[in-house]
Amino acid sequence: MDEQQKSGEELFDKLSQEKKQRKRKRLRTVIIIIAVIAVALVMVVMNLRRSVDAKFAATQKDVQSYTVAPGTIHTLVSGSGVLEQVDEEDVTVPAGVEVDEVIAEAGDAVAKGDLLAKVDMASVVDTLSDTQDQLKTLDKKINSAKSDTASTSVTTSVGGRVKKIYAQVGDNVVSRVTENGALALLSVDGYMAVDIEAEGCVRGDAVTVTLSDGTAVEGTVENAALGSVTVLVTDNGPALDEQVTVADASGKTLGSGKLYIHSPVAVTGYVGTVKSVSCKENANITAGSTLMTLSDTKTSANFDALLRQRQDLEDTLTGLLTIYRDGAVLASQDGLVTSVDYDEDAVTSSTETQILTLYPQKQATVTISIDETDILSLKEGQEAQVTVSSVSDDAFTGSVTSISKTADTSTGVTRYSAEVTLDWQTGMLMGMTADVDVQIQG
Structure with a gap:
């Protein structure tokens, strides 16, 4: 029995060794196959690379470069x-000239110098005389306007307290007024005001207003509606735009805000340069007081307007002389008559008369x-x-x-x-x- 068992074990060991040998043989075969495939792949890749390099080298000499510059792409x-x-031209005659007949018709092609309309020459002469008289009258006004000057002092027509001075010596009046709205601001009812948001206040309530420096002044509620409260304080001392705090009679803080002038009056001007300032902020002044003096107050506004009027009269005179010389209204340039606008019923003695419209083409x-x-x-x-x-x-x-x-x-x-x-x-x-x-x- 022991011998049979021993013989079976030997047979089992032998079979196991043969099985392991067959497995190792298969593994070696697989490794060899993989190695052969890898070598083949390497050779294929190397051959492919050499082929690509050869082709690239053959075509490299044909590669061209271009520079893209602005303007090569369009939309x-x-x-x-x-x-x-x-550039249509309105052909007109001055006021006072009577048109007898319009010769040109819409659609006509006209040349420079062609007859457009006939006029009453007596009316042309009368209008020439009137225009000359107007020029003489205007020249007298122009001569007088040469020396026009504005007042050299800035005064106030109402009394009050000066709360803000914007203008300083050397300032241009127009620049200062356009920038600040005034040369100076006056308070004319004796009060500064502040608006706060608070509940429980009624008109007439006494309050305490604390200024930015800690000074406490008495105030009065002017208006109280829907939680919006306006408080008044004296204008003697408190400054414009000063930040203040308002408290009720018990000392409870109601709110804070900036002071503004309750009833302001702006002091303005329209010409000149500030030469001197004779008032100070918080000073109380009376009506008629001089606040500032000015230099360079010569004004050319009226003078310039009169010169423009004279230029218009000169243009009218030139047109009248042209009609008087030609004996009619002639075309000033080649063109096409696009419309005839003359309406005898619409003619007035105070405005020029439109005859037709000429397109110069x-x-x-x-x-x-x-x-x-x-x-x-x-x-x-x-x-x-x-x-x-x-x-x-x-x-x-x-x-x-x-x-x-x-x-x-x-x-x-x-x-x-x-x-x-x-x-x-x-x-x-x-x-x-x-x-x-x-x-x-x-």
Whole structure:
């Protein structure tokens, strides 16, 4: 029995060793196969790399480089509109000149010097005489206005306490008034006021107002409504814009705020330079007191206005002399009569008379609608190509002359308008459709 057991164990050991040997053999076979595959892959990769390097080297000499410069990329902004006339001339005659007959008709092409209208020459002579008399009268006024000066002192027509002086020696009066609203501020009812938010106050309540330096002064509630309270204190001492605190009779703090003048009066001026300041803040002054003196008070406002009136009369006189010389109203330039506006029933003796409108046919405009995404690309002065297909298939050169800053949203889309101006060309008629292209450099 022992021998059989021993023989079985030997057989089992032998079988186990054979099994281990077969497993090691299979493992060696797998490792060899993997090694062979790895070597093959390495060789393939190396061959592929050499092939790529060879091809790259062969084509490298054909590679070219380019530099991108501004202007090589463009955006086209387009739109369409109709031709409109520009620089129209209103042909008129001065007030007092009677028009006998308008010769030109709407649609007429006229040349410089062509007869436009006949006038009553007696009325021209009378108007010439009246205009000369007006010039003489105006010249006297101009001569007198040369020496016009404003007052050299700043006075007040009411009494009160000076609470703020804005102007200092050397200040320009106009600059100081436009910046601060006044040269100085007066309190005319004796009170400063402060507004606070508080409950439980009624009109007439006595309160204590503590100034910024700790001084306590008596105050009175002027108004109290819906938690908003106005408290009055004397204007003798407290300063404008001073921060104060208000307490009730028991010492409870009700609120705080800045003092303002309860009934202010602004002292102003309109010309000159401050030469001296003769008042001080918190001083009590009477009506008629001089607060400041001024220099450089010569004023040219009236003088300038009279000169403008004279220039208008000179222009009228020149027009009258031209009509008197020509014996009628003649065209001052070549152009197209776009409308005859003379209405005998509307003529007055105090205003010039409109006869007709003359379009010189030198330039035209086209207004186009631009989407909001393109409007910021447009700039005044940019070149535009305008095609009027009714005239020519070739584009005419124009330029952007104005860009609207106001949007049109009536269609539900935000758009802006831009005006393009171009030279008038033979064959163009107002109202013709024009297509516009504006090339934007990127």
